[in-house]
Amino acid sequence: MAELITYREAVARALAQEMERDETVYFIGEDVAAAGGVFKTTTGLLERFGPRRVRDTPISEEAIIGAAMGAAMNGLRPVAEIMFSDFLATCWDMIANQVAKTRYMTDGQVELPLVIRTANGAGVRFGAQHSQSVENWAMSVPGLKVVAPSTPRDVIELMAASIRDPDPVVFFEHKALFPTKGPVPDGELVGELGKAAIVRSGADLTIVALAAMVPRAVAAAEDLARRGVEATVVDLRCLVPLDTRTLLAACSQTGRVFTVEENPRLCGWGAEVASIVMEEAFFDLDQPVIRITTDHIPLPSADCLEDATIPSVSRIVEVVEKTLD
Amino acid sequence: MAELITYREAVARALAQEMERDETVYFIGEDVAAAGGVFKTTTGLLERFGPRRVRDTPISEEAIIGAAMGAAMNGLRPVAEIMFSDFLATCWDMIANQVAKTRYMTDGQVELPLVIRTANGAGVRFGAQHSQSVENWAMSVPGLKVVAPSTPRDVIELMAASIRDPDPVVFFEHKALFPTKGPVPDGELVGELGKAAIVRSGADLTIVALAAMVPRAVAAAEDLARRGVEATVVDLRCLVPLDTRTLLAACSQTGRVFTVEENPRLCGWGAEVASIVMEEAFFDLDQPVIRITTDHIPLPSADCLEDATIPSVSRIVEVVEKTLD
């Protein structure tokens, strides 16, 4: 039987499932142990697995990632939390230059089974330094796997898959989704990286979305359905590996493709997806791929401004409808 | 009259021109003063402008960018060197979260006239941590202007424009171009940011390139010309602001567009350019935009492997020809 749990609860459940299964899984981060995380996503782990496997760190992001990397080289499977994805910038060298490149530079001598968890995205009025969507930063660096789930079930299944994966994974949890609920079956759950989900099927157009933009894309699709337009919604779930099979099939079928991206416009994941789709399904398309993105600006903190900056259900519907007539 | 100087000499000449003109222009970086820079791009500046305005720093990239930012807030126009663009990762927070966002977050109260110079790109067998092309990192962050010249003259004109620009500019100099020569007229030179150059005109197809890929695109175009195919070559020169007018005009005219990118494939500047061109010139295109990029891997150091990874003249020609028949 399946119960309804929150995206927030799913994080702790996923970590607990894997730490229970494999004693080499360790978890470190700022305020993650005694406090259970500033987003309360890791509540109970300290009590259950003790202060050695669940450890509070200093405010030292480079040391957090470095420690995870070194530990992964020497027999642990660390999960490291970077509290807000904006702070990936403070340890970007460790992630983009060390973690991502070491297996390749050593021609496979060094294995790095580690997961970097981070709270990504906007919607909570934290302003420009605590609200970014930076999954495209990770996507642009060869050697990183990139995951960004949109449902509690995907959080568990993809976190388990990420922890079991022998390669480094950057796992983006979306702040705005923490309170959202979804059904989750009992028992051990393990998913597979690199598989997109067809969340909704419709013959008229295809909306490709990620993380918090998925529920918005679905809401827009339902709105459009009421107007007689049927949309397919693809939840990419992983940016690397990218499920181009599912993506291209869904796009070719409808010939009308839209991306809905929370990242600022330039060089977002949607630019890559649009380029791939147009290059490989060019003659199946009735119109160019249209990207619906956050404006190319830092995020303003005022609620009314933040709401107007990120793609909204109504903006998605508007853009789609404009192309239909 | 114009003389031939190297891209390397152009850097020092540009800095000298601006430091001569404006005493608030200061220059800092590692080994830039007494040693004249590890690439010898700043030779003579210490002797000419003295140890206060040309200053060696500790190996502290965050402090280098932070110092430049704080100084820009308080009346100087600093130029900060980050020796290799790979090291932008070690101060990415200062660049992407502080420098890029501060004017916007303060609603225009704080002006940041500063230039971050860095040696970008491959071709010198330095391996994965000293050879990256990361101009797309900067392009993806709102609030940064992004420049990457391909000729000595552009180095001078765009450096002068960058130093005089009231906004932060990340200025990518290409390692492999330092020894290359080009004609440079006498006297003060000042260019304009956000203007692409049509390096070559041809009716059959358009190749869009940047920095070290420009000479390769031109060589490929000449090779193609010998086979009766005439290519237009666009040198973007700036990624932000992006000269979409010139770009779209050049692409619409030929209907066949190729990008040549040194950055790894995913989310490169070419993905953005391809998406824009396909979205805005879709019905002028005879075929999808095709991106010719470095593979999506860290750069190997062995010369034969590095050469085979980065787009070469022959690979450009091959890819183009395949689409013609």
Add this chain to the structure above:
Amino acid sequence: MPTSTEGTTHGRGEADLDQRIDLYRMMVEARVFEELAYRMFVAGLVKGTSHLAIGQEAIAAAFAAAMRPDDLTFCTYRGHNHTLLRGAPPSRLMAELFGRGSGICGGKGGSMHLTDASAGAMGSYAIVGAHMPIAVGAAWAAMERGTGQTAVCFFGDGATNIGAFHEALNMAAVWSVPAVFVCENNQYMEYTPIRSVTAVENPAADRAQAYGLDSVLVDGNDADEMFHTARSAIDKARAGGGPSLIEASTYRHGGHSRADPGTYRPDDEVADWKARDPIPAYRERLLAAGVEAQRLAEIEAAVDRTMHEAVEEAKAAPLPPTSAIGTNLWADGGSAWRN
């Protein structure tokens, strides 16, 4: 550094008493402003988050009093008091917390990014440690331009373990810039006691020698001691004596942010520190020094009035227009990335 502040305040004469009364007023301003901000938060008017410094006012007041108008302040997301006491208008500060168009940053910054460049409040930075190198640069420019300005940089105990702290202090010392680095050691990061993640007992003071600086540890809840410390460090910097690193021990009465009840702190610890609240203690001291209760009561009433008016003004302020989204990314006033 002075251990007994009476020693330093005596012999400074009447002017000092006025200065001390001013210090008191500033502490009360910060306290009332933040208490109202908290109430507005509970009332749902303050959006996002907010980090109060209630209990830490003596540090902000002392430095604001010791600084010259053209000196530059760099602080953190816990920066309401620093920004206010440098002279930012309370109504526009409150409006910024409310996300209104009249906010000090037009609603784009929010509680964590208060900036009033015209008052020398050069920003609240929300990424731990990042503003420390920036303060070095501002001080460096002051030195090179000979403006006589100093830069004062406030940061928390937790910031002492991040790389930017190390890089900034080394560069500041090597370049001998006129900067004062002030660690407001309130004993905790967000929820984690600083002791549990730091290799030394005094996270800033015990590291001063690593930068060739004197180790300065002061009672951050004693406004007189703070003022004296601030003044000597600023004077030293202005005189070309180079940077200082000051650790001021203090405590925040509430949680880390609005989301935090602060339950991880032992009750008696909280009680002890609340008993050392800098404001009533200073009030007593002023009365003992012969200031009339009447005068202090008038100050309190005036501050209360001003701050309540500020709140009303902020409540009445309009939301920013949606068009504001596209303004002030660039110096040309816009945000275009293409032609």
Add this chain to the structure above:
Amino acid sequence: MPTSTEGTTHGRGEADLDQRIDLYRMMVEARVFEELAYRMFVAGLVKGTSHLAIGQEAIAAAFAAAMRPDDLTFCTYRGHNHTLLRGAPPSRLMAELFGRGSGICGGKGGSMHLTDASAGAMGSYAIVGAHMPIAVGAAWAAMERGTGQTAVCFFGDGATNIGAFHEALNMAAVWSVPAVFVCENNQYMEYTPIRSVTAVENPAADRAQAYGLDSVLVDGNDADEMFHTARSAIDKARAGGGPSLIEASTYRHGGHSRADPGTYRPDDEVADWKARDPIPAYRERLLAAGVEAQRLAEIEAAVDRTMHEAVEEAKAAPLPPTSAIGTNLWADGGSAWRN
């Protein structure tokens, strides 16, 4: 820490003499390997760049001798000697410098990224300071898994001013991991004297207290002193005594990298340090200790032979196949980012 090494080496008996002869052999191996590497560079066979540690061999040799086979070494782009002396095959090291397929990293790493995981040489890192937190993690894992391993991390004087140094040492101390941090202070960054950009005289030793560690300053050109220092720090770490920070003063005889003639260094300074070359000095000491010249000559000849053979092997090695570009990004052996 010992100031006189004779004191420590006496009384260790015959076994020690053998150990010391071994130390000598290792220093000679490193020296001959790097001299050949330099010649191959001039001959155009070594691609890219290379950073020689000629003059610094005593440090690498002493630690390699003091480490257990399963201990882990982390070093910098100036890491030929550390990688070689942990046991990496010289022919495959040289092949890596040549960019050959038989190179220790298949030609993908190059001079700055030598790694031989099977020998515990966990990598040469080309971004200053980055490997220090990584070494903390490796030591932390050893502690948690109870393997008894230690991690030894070598870095330069210039690395002491970057943030990662600070973060790594604080975390190492707080978690009390079995790690030894060794600053090879060769007095210069690339071309800039470390003194000119550092707030303290001894960039590492003068900062040890900031992490609650002992200040350890040793003569990096004295192999006996280095060995003793290395052994005590490693023993301490292995015994659960936590990390150490060691500053070893030394000098590189040549420039920073192949591109650098090193002209920025005063001639007499270079001459003084060359007079303190660790290898001839140690040879004298061994002879004085009664080792027969014959025995040392045989060692030198053998090393010379091995290294020249290594060069010939490397010269004969094939280039990597172009297909290697796409291998070993992921654990599945490939580099696919899509299905």
